Ligand code: NAD
């Protein structure tokens with residue numbers, strides 16, 4: 001792994017990953033390809049922009065000519081694909097871009113990996129491809145794919161394409177499936193940043209349904225370290241689940257955020273549920289722990305505090321976001337729905 005194409009590197013997890021990689025492996029050459037959709041932000045990469053081993057291209061992973069041009073020019077040997085439409089609620093409003101980027105775009109990258117005989121292709125997937133759990137159990141790598149939202153079905157489709165390219169063309173692929181991330185630079189449409197920002201602005205905190213849906217949380221830096229382990233030492237053709245054994249009902253997280261910010265629980269507002277809302281996710285990450293020796297380093301209590309502090313000290317970053325197109329999305333999803 002020397003010349004690495006990180007697609008979606010201006011988003012939340014991708015930008016955290018680029019920063020980790022540049023610190024851990026200063027000898028590698030990192031090339032980011034990102035369309036800069038509403039979720040992509042060059043400010044997320046400010047710390048690395050001036051580094052000589054970093055290069056940014058604005059573009060679409062669906063554009064095969066451009067992808068081929070970059071691979072040739074930058075002598076790419078590895079693709080790590082973070083690029084995606086990533087928000088479940090937006091996929092419910094309209095699925096078109098989810099199919100384009102998440103399915104067609106992944107296919108374009110796989111074709112490029114095949115044609116250029118790249119040495120590795122890492123697909124960043126999600127635990128949502130497994131569907132929803134009842135009260136008991138956890139997702140393992142052999143849990144059947146059973147996605148429920150347009151978002152998760154587009155990600156599952158991509159995973160199946162990755163599997164097929166490995167099986168049919170022997171493209172050296174790896175897939176990671178991680179649980180819910182939180183941390184710096186997360187776009188404020190997702191639960192944790194949305195609740196922090198609304199609380200800071202004394203706006204109501206919209207909880208879907210009864211607030212008892214459960215997600216399994218991991219700090220983004222732990223996820224990024226796991227991806228690096230998989231990319232460097234994972235067994236080709238394999239899938240690795242990633243998680244930190246931190247199941248929490250949504251309401252508990254929202255109450256914790258209010259407490260940390262010294263705000264009143266009267267800000268909580270129960271709103272119309274997300275259609276098809278998955279009840280519970282929980283991920284078994286024993287395979288990556290046993291095979292690659294990875295373990296999360298952060299516990300939820302400390303890392304959520306670190307996250308809240310980041311949003312408190314980076315007001316300018318999120319104020320610019322929420323003053324733009326975000327307003328019309330917010331109105332469409334939370335007020336007019
Ligand atoms: P994000 O929405 O913050 O970032 C996505 C990035 O991809 C953005 O920079 C965007 O501009 C870029 N992008 C979108 N379409 C593109 C296209 N056609 N061509 C090039 N770039 C494009 O998402 P995230 O939360 O950082 O998620 C990154 C990846 O991790 C996604 O594949 C997501 O499915 C997966 N994932 C996310 C989570 C989570 O909790 N956020 C958990 C597990 C897996």
Ligand code: TDX
Pocket residue numbers: 086087088089125126127128179180181189190191192194206207208213214215250274
């Ligand atoms: O306003 C809200 N109110 C609310 O109750 C929002 C935005 C969310 N929720 C609930 C829905 C979920 O049960 O909070 C939980 C988390 O919601 P999201 O932050 O939208 O995440 P989720 O739907 O679980 O998906 C996330 O994790 C897996 C990421 O967005 C995906 O990209 C990733 O694959």
